[in-house]
Amino acid sequence: MATAISVQQLAVSFRTRQGSVAALQPLDLELGAGRIVGILGPNGSGKTTLLRVLAGLQTPTSGRVQLLDRQANDPALRRLVAFQPDGPLPLGVLSAPEFLAYVGAQLGLPNAVSDARAQAWLERLELQHAGRRWVRTFSSGMQKRLALAAALLGEPSILLLDEPTSGLDPIGSGVVMQILRERAAAGMTILMASHHLLEVEEICDEVLVLQGGVLRARGTLAELLGTDADSLVVRGLDHDQLQQLAQAATALGGEVLRTERQRDHLFALFRRLANEPVRGQPK
Amino acid sequence: MSRRATRHPAIFTLQRCLRTAALPALGAAVVAFTLAMWTEPMVASAAAATGARAPWLSLPIFVCAFSCVVTTVLFWPLLAARRPGSDWLRRLQRGPLHGCGAALSGALLASLLVCAPLCTVYASALGAPSIARTHTLVPAPAEPLLSAKRPHLHFALAAPLLGNELRLRPLASLPEGPLRASRVRVMADGAPLAAATAEFDQTGQIVRIPFASRTISALELVLEDGTVPLFFPTGSVELIGAGEQSGLANGLFLALLAQIPLFVALAFACLAGAVAALPTVLAVAVGVLFVMTVGGEGPLTAALQGRLQGHWLLTTSVFRQCVPSLLLGSTAMIGAMMLRRRSRR
Amino acid sequence: MIAGSWSVMLAAGCLAGAISLVQPRLDDARELASWAARPAVLPFAWAAQRAAMHSGNSDEVFARAQQLLDLLPTWTDGHAVFAGQFALDGGDLAQTGPERSAAAHRRLQIALAWLENARRQAGRREIELLEQMAFLPDIAVAREPGLAALLPAGGTAAMADHYLAIAEQLGAGPVVRENRTFLAVQYCRGLLDAGDRRGALAVLGAAIVRSADVRDRDLATEWSAHLTLVQQHLLGEPTDLSAVFADLRFEPLFPYLR
Numbered sequence: 067m068a069t070a071i072s073v074q075q076l077a078v079s080f081r082t083r084q085g086s087v088a089a090l091q092p093l094d095l096e097l098g099a100g101r102i103v104g105i106l107g108p109n110g111s112g113k114t115t116l117l118r119v120l121a122g123l124q125t126p127t128s129g130r131v132q133l134l135d136r137q138a139n140d141p142a143l144r145r146l147v148a149f150q151p152d153g154p155l156p157l158g159v160l161s162a163p164e165f166l167a168y169v170g171a172q173l174g175l176p177n178a179v180s181d182a183r184a185q186a187w188l189e190r191l192e193l194q195h196a197g198r199r200w201v202r203t204f205s206s207g208m209q210k211r212l213a214l215a216a217a218l219l220g221e222p223s224i225l226l227l228d229e230p231t232s233g234l235d236p237i238g239s240g241v242v243m244q245i246l247r248e249r250a251a252a253g254m255t256i257l258m259a260s261h262h263l264l265e266v267e268e269i270c271d272e273v274l275v276l277q278g279g280v281l282r283a284r285g286t287l288a289e290l291l292g293t294d295a296d297s298l299v300v301r302g303l304d305h306d307q308l309q310q311l312a313q314a315a316t317a318l319g320g321e322v323l324r325t326e327r328q329r330d331h332l333f334a335l336f337r338r339l340a341n342e343p344v345r346g347q348p349k
Numbered sequence: 350m351s352r353r354a355t356r357h358p359a360i361f362t363l364q365r366c367l368r369t370a371a372l373p374a375l376g377a378a379v380v381a382f383t384l385a386m387w388t389e390p391m392v393a394s395a396a397a398a399t400g401a402r403a404p405w406l407s408l409p410i411f412v413c414a415f416s417c418v419v420t421t422v423l424f425w426p427l428l429a430a431r432r433p434g435s436d437w438l439r440r441l442q443r444g445p446l447h448g449c450g451a452a453l454s455g456a457l458l459a460s461l462l463v464c465a466p467l468c469t470v471y472a473s474a475l476g477a478p479s480i481a482r483t484h485t486l487v488p489a490p491a492e493p494l495l496s497a498k499r500p501h502l503h504f505a506l507a508a509p510l511l512g513n514e515l516r517l518r519p520l521a522s523l524p525e526g527p528l529r530a531s532r533v534r535v536m537a538d539g540a541p542l543a544a545a546t547a548e549f550d551q552t553g554q555i556v557r558i559p560f561a562s563r564t565i566s567a568l569e570l571v572l573e574d575g576t577v578p579l580f581f582p583t584g585s586v587e588l589i590g591a592g593e594q595s596g597l598a599n600g601l602f603l604a605l606l607a608q609i610p611l612f613v614a615l616a617f618a619c620l621a622g623a624v625a626a627l628p629t630v631l632a633v634a635v636g637v638l639f640v641m642t643v644g645g646e647g648p649l650t651a652a653l654q655g656r657l658q659g660h661w662l663l664t665t666s667v668f669r670q671c672v673p674s675l676l677l678g679s680t681a682m683i684g685a686m687m688l689r690r691r692s693r694r
Numbered sequence: 695m696i697a698g699s700w701s702v703m704l705a706a707g708c709l710a711g712a713i714s715l716v717q718p719r720l721d722d723a724r725e726l727a728s729w730a731a732r733p734a735v736l737p738f739a740w741a742a743q744r745a746a747m748h749s750g751n752s753d754e755v756f757a758r759a760q761q762l763l764d765l766l767p768t769w770t771d772g773h774a775v776f777a778g779q780f781a782l783d784g785g786d787l788a789q790t791g792p793e794r795s796a797a798a799h800r801r802l803q804i805a806l807a808w809l810e811n812a813r814r815q816a817g818r819r820e821i822e823l824l825e826q827m828a829f830l831p832d833i834a835v836a837r838e839p840g841l842a843a844l845l846p847a848g849g850t851a852a853m854a855d856h857y858l859a860i861a862e863q864l865g866a867g868p869v870v871r872e873n874r875t876f877l878a879v880q881y882c883r884g885l886l887d888a889g890d891r892r893g894a895l896a897v898l899g900a901a902i903v904r905s906a907d908v909r910d911r912d913l914a915t916e917w918s919a920h921l922t923l924v925q926q927h928l929l930g931e932p933t934d935l936s937a938v939f940a941d942l943r944f945e946p947l948f949p950y951l952r
Binding site for chain 3: 362388390391392393394396397399400401403404484516517518530543545546547548549550551553554556557558559560577584587643644650651654655658694
């Protein structure tokens with residue numbers, strides 16, 4: 067597997083009035099192509115700083131960063147590496163097609179190619195109905211989807227995402243996850259910082275855990291969480307029958323960790339309601 | 350315009366600025382015109398006092414420039430530090446200013462489009478003459494005092510000029526004896542310019558000497574009588590050219606000059622925006638704009654007055670007035686480039 | 695919400711009460727606006743005035759001065775200076791004598807009309823403004839002698855007397871009163887030039903009475919005596935005018951005393 071991202075002894079510190087603050091302590095990383103890597107960590111742990119360094123927006127204090135065998139600030143990477151920062155989009159008085167046309171032009175795409183790709187992504191991300199509306203009037207979820215469309219417009223080899231699903235509804239989140247899976251399958255390397263642990267667990271091949279600018283853990287989910295244990299979920303037994311089942315399991319040498327009453331997941335309810343037409347309104 | 354050009358930040362900024370500046374500028378022009386008519390001064394000839402209407406011309410130009418400055422700074426996130434979305438543009442836009450220069454060009458073009466009708470049609474409605482003439486300030490001699498002890502003053506023009514009017518506005522000193530107005534005869538290339546003599550007894554008096562068109566290369570002032578010493582610094586002797594230039598072209602040239610304050614204001618915004626946040630950048634830009642339009646620093650005030658007085662603006666003296674402002678703006682842009690390169694580290 | 699409505703109603707009530715008590719006029723509002731605008735506008739108005747003095751003509755300088763002094767309505771010296779500068783403008787050398795005089799007359803009329811207008815807002819400095827108005831015509835005629843023929847009967851002295859009389863009515867001090875008394879000679883000459891002998895005699899009569907108020911008693915006696923001699927001569931009575939001829943202050947009347 068080819069190396070997409072290579073980081074050696076990367077350190078970033080910021081000067082403040084109180085002195086120097088280390089945002090990233092010396093860090094070494096090698097990430098292969100076509101993988102989805104999640105970055106986890108509490109606020110201020112250095113996730114965004116790492117992404118900004120990789121995007122060429124932040125010059126490291128020390129260390130060496132290479133993406134696709136090029137230095138991070140190499141102009142050629144502008145198109146090969148896409149970065150979707152967290153927060154609102156710029157140029158909020160443009161419409162979604164105008165914004166994507168601008169991004170395409172800046173990436174050097176031919177107009178026809180740019181427009182075709184923009185149209186496709188707007189439809190895929192369900193933004194085609196936004197029409198001439200200003201981007202700044204979009205909900206945060208719509209802005210997130212448009213941001214992803216903009217990041218994917220140049221068909222980059224590496225995609226850096228900062229909180230790609232924050233503000234998205236579960237369905238939108240699911241669409242984004244599906245797109246990321248497809249792009250990774252097509253060979254794109256994706257590095258995403260997120261606080262949504264379930265999503266990271268669901269999609270990422272590998273996880274980095276940062277804390278206070280230090281890489282505390284790194285590996286696949288299996289490496290980090292241990293081997294998956296087989297478990298039994300039953301339905302339709304009363305309390306006494308459940309007690310008997312537990313005793314039987316213990317007798318067989320198993321360990322009963324907990325018994326609990328479980329409802330349907332909220333996600334199932336949400337998906338069901340979202341697919342039902344609202345009375346008086348066509349779906 | 351090509352389809353690619355319509356995706357350029359300069360065009361986006363141009364469209365935004367046109368949308369936000371055109372109507373306020375038009376409204377300001379209507380208000381200013383109404384006020385100009387309402388506050389009509391009491392003078393002998395309203396046509397001769399059109400220069401005094403310069404504030405009413407500067408008001409819509411200021412409103413236009415103000416709208417363009419605010420719109421551009423708000424529209425282009427990289428004109429101020431720590432604006433949301435700026436990371437997008439820093440990656441997408443090439444160049445040392447990351448598109449700030451393009452945004453600035455768009456704003457200038459929009460302002461030019463709004464100012465062009467203001468400086469031509471609206472200025473004419475305010476009374477600006479339909480023709481313009483060159484006004485040349487005759488350089489003063491080394492000792493420009495005309496008195497009984499020194500009754501001749503010679504003025505040499507840099508190059509012979511075809512003129513048809515001379516204006517004198519000397520500064521008067523304390524009389525050397527009982528007050529008797531000083532009578533001055535004006536000679537051009539050795540011959541009297543007018544049959545009558547000009548009389549002065551106090552500062553601020555202006556004498557116009559119209560004459561048949563002729564080429565003049567040297568002027569001489571001769572004190573014939575009087576006790577009031579007269580001081581003729583540069584600016585006190587003005588020769589008006591005989592050639593007539595188009596008032597419309599003069600208006601268009603004024604529209605170009607009107608972009609200088611906007612350029613300097615946005616250049617300073619660019620400079621401040623490398624380190625300062627939006628409120629500071631807006632304050633700096635609007636402050637610079639205010640000083641350079643309403644405040645009278647820079648070439649605009651003189652140009653507005655010149656347009657309304659019928660002075661032909663396409664002269665070396667006007668260009669010379671523009672140079673410091675252009676240098677200031679360019680220096681601010683260069684400073685912005687250097688600061689931005691440094692702040693990335 | 696309800697408390698907010700009450701506050702608004704209370705504020706509106708207070709405003710209405712204040713308006714009914716003070717009964718503001720449009721002029722008050724203008725003055726208030728002028729006070730508010732003054733700090734922001736005044737520096738620029740001055741700069742514009744300076745620019746006009748540097749490159750504009752006299753009409754433009756005066757127009758700019760009006761814009762400036764609209765912000766400073768009580769600055770009577772400023773009014774007098776700029777009006778005087780306009781009235782005494784050097785003019786156009788290409789104009790013939792009568793044209794120059796007519797132009798000077800027009801400028802003088804405009805300057806005086808503007809000063810007359812400024813009187814309304816001059817407040818307690820109105821008297822000073824009137825004194826300055828009184829002497830402006832005389833200076834203008836000295837600069838443009840052809841102007842004298844265009845002035846009303848009595849000439850510059852009649853105009854000065856008119857303004858000084860108003861100043862007196864407004865409570866001007868003894869200096870103004872004495873000035874007006876001593877102006878009688880020029881005024882009389884102006885009326886005699888216009889063929890108004892009766893008017894001239896009336897001016898002399900009034901001046902003789904007013905001489906009693908001159909603070910310098912010797913001067914008052916002498917002035918009154920000389921005026922009386924002139925009055926007798928003009929009435930056709932045989933009079934010894936040698937004392938009058940010796941008094942150079944009466945020089946304007948000499949042509950009518952021989």
